[in-house]
Amino acid sequence: MTDWRIYRGAGLPHDGIGRLPAPPPWRDFTVAESGSEPGAPDGTSGVDQDAARRLGVRRRLVENHHPRPEEVEAVNAALYLRRPLLVTGNPGAGKSTLAHAVAFELQLGRVLRWPIVSRSTLLDGLYRYDAIGRLQDVQLERASGAAGAEEPRSIGAYVRLGPLGTALLPSSTPRAVLVDELDKSDLDLPNDLLNVLEEGEFTIPELERVADREPDVEVLTDDGTRTTVHAGRVRCTTFPFMVLTSNGERDFPPALLRRCIQLELEPPGEEQLVAMVKAHLGDCAATEGEDLIEQFLGREPGVVIAADQLLNALFLTQHAPSAERVTRDRLAEMLMQPLDRPR
Missing domain, CATH: 1.10.8 (Helicase, Ruva Protein; domain 3)
Known part of the structure; x- marks a missing residue:
């Protein structure tokens, strides 16, 4: 009978790693094939490999996996009311998978994922401005001093929208965004989210300051594509399908709870x-x-x-x-x- 072990603990080098089978589907990090997904929202492309891992490579079988009625009702309430869905449950209950399942069925494209850690701030989700990179480029341009040198790069080259910022871009259909493990954040982040969730917009001060001479600026999105931001302001035309997940490790302020559709996910x-x-x-x-x-x-x-x-x-x-x-x-x-x- 063939020994299933790859590592034998014998201390003798061998070529057994060649017998290592393919990884579990949910741990397969093979780069997805390029190409647009049918029905994907504006500006999205490529197969969502993260969704393939979470939903299973045989994703057609997801059709046989009927969620509980309360889960379906909560998702529809969030869609109809244009409110975030706050999903609470034990680790591994399927909170994050729910966002991928909804995006897959409704053809919302790649799920924009913002994993929360204790150091996460609202700006991490909205956008990043590489001030140091811009300063270095300006210094290099000045040091070269060559006549006929290329024009300085636009400030948009140093701005990249985060997952939440990308989800709030104008689009004909909602984007799906997953704010994962919100209870891992510091005390301020849930309150900092309130205005963005209520207004569906945010500003980029660095672009607002140059709006008089550069009103339309191309910036990079979380999808890796470029989009134009006018006058430093991003405002959604369709509120995204937003899932906030929590392991139930802390309580959230009432101001956040009243802006969300709450769902307790059973095992x-x-x-x-x-x-x-x-x-x-x-x-x-x-x-x-x-x-x-x-x-x-x-x-x-x-x-x-x-x-x-x-x-x-x-x-x-x-x-x-x-x-x-x-x-x-x-x-x-x-x-x-x-x-x-x-x-």
């Missing part, structure tokens, strides 16, 4: 889990891993285990020899450790 049930496994690993994985799915569903109430832990266990145990039941069980136990267990 996936049996029907959702089976559909998720089939979408990522195929029908055989759902059949062969039935015992692990039952183990996942039969955990004690309150124990937190993420769905991607189950997917990891199913993928890896597929490659362990079926005869080594002890090894298979040990791998599953290692990969499906409760996330809330004290260490």
